[in-house]
Amino acid sequence: MSTTTRRAPSVVEVSVSGTPRRGVLSRLVDRLGTGTLQVILVLIALFWMMPVVGLLLVSLRSESANTGSGWWTALLEPTQLTLDNYARLLDDQTILQSFLNTVYISVPSTVLVVVIGALAAYALVWLDFPGRDWVMVGVVGLLVLPIQASLIPISQLYGAMGIFGSISGVILFHVAFGLPFAVFLLRNFFVGIPRDLLEAARMDGAGEWRIFRKVVLPVARPALASLAVFQFLWVWNDMLVALVFTSPDAAPLTVALRSQLRQFGSNVDLLASGAFLSMLVPLLVFFAFQKHFVQGVFAGSGK
Template sequence: MKTPTIERPAGDRSGAIRRGPLARVVDRLGSGLLQVVLILIGLFWLVPTLGLFAVSLRDQTANTSSGWWTLLTEPGQIVLDNYADLLATGFTASFWNTILITVPSTVLVIGIAAMAAYAFAWMEFRGRDALFLVVVGLLVVPIQIALIPIAGLYGTLGIFGSIPAVVLFHVAFGLPFAIFLLRNFFAGIPRELLEAARMDGAGEWKIFRTVVFPLAKPAVASLGIFQFLWVWNDLLVALVFANTENQPMTKALQSQMRQFESNVDILAPGAFLSLIIPLVLFFAFQRYFVQGMMAGSVK
């Protein structure tokens, strides 16, 4: 039986699909056009941040009489008195309270979740799958339903209103997502690496510390950014569990909103200081963040 053959169009012996001149022009301009669009989106996203920074550098009279963009043509409006007034209001204490809440909440979530995720991914024990399903189910539990019961528990323990109380709440509600994220990443590590380490006499703790955790830097960085931003920008938990002495920046700024018109010179620099730290953190670790988001998408 003769095998049928497919005849190519005349003038095309390479087998490639012929494309018109318009398609070739689009290919050449596509990458450059995409870069321009992304740059415009980035600049548009930065406009509120630049506006907030400009407002923080102008006195109250200038802010009420003209828009912040006039600073670009009249640099003489720049003053630093707003930041001095902000520090005089005790905002420095709120800044350090935010650090004392955010850093332990992030470090504890990463440490506890990494060990739990390793156990769920590579250790065999009774009820492992059922327990992991419980952890996944906790992802859908909103924090609002736990505010009143936890407040009563903190009152019984005598820690209500303190920084440890806020940290413990953030850790408890940050663990389910952290365990779920890291467990899926750990499960994608080749089993041969762990078996080779066991053949060399390494125990579970040494395997986790020297093999698994170093390979999980992208996922850990992504988790750290998520947790840090969530705790740093939190207001609800701070309003409920932090008293005036231990209040973070979000609660301190919220208390100034009652007199917004007369406190713009304090709100603007305070809001900018609370914004700049997450931006610096994100841009410093964006390489690991992108790697963590792409991890596991291609096998």
């Protein structure tokens, strides 16, 4: 009885029947070329930035120039540009106080949400206590709670506590509504930290507080930066909460600009300079944390 052995096909004998299909975008890039594609992307970016450029030019033009011609004429006549609007803005005590109020509200609201959210997320991931899963279910449930549904009950609560119309009441509101998202975001990031890293720290004699400060926080820096940017932008640009819970003396910049628009609807130059000032601070914060923000947004996407 003869046996035949089947020889495994070599690499040369294996034929490739087809090639993977290429997407439309990749074929378009090949046809256009890298240089042409970069020019198109630059044009799209310039078109996207046109409202910002228009707002900046309006804020740098006088009232007569804004009413007499469009903002684009300043590109051909740079002599129209002046800093008088910003000088008038800085002399307006209402705008200056509202700008300071915005800082007093945004900075504590951001710091408290990041710190408390990081501590809560660490406990939900690495500490074993009764009802931990139910706490996480409650956090997820709070994510879908609309702000509008809580305005009246919290207004009554603040009135009973005597903090209605104060900056502290607005800070508490932003912290309460920012914590569910903060805990959810940081908890998902902390889950990806290797357990062996924390166990090695425990074997070296480190306690939970030291592990949190020396091990978890440095690793979670991109997620913390992303959370800080999200929270700061939300609080800085908020008008609904501030409009309900602040008095005129504690109103932030968004409420002050709204009142200026209602009283001086034709004062476009002053409003434009105030609006650009309100937009400039979030842009500076975003660019300052841009590197960590991008890392935090894409963290875990390759897992």
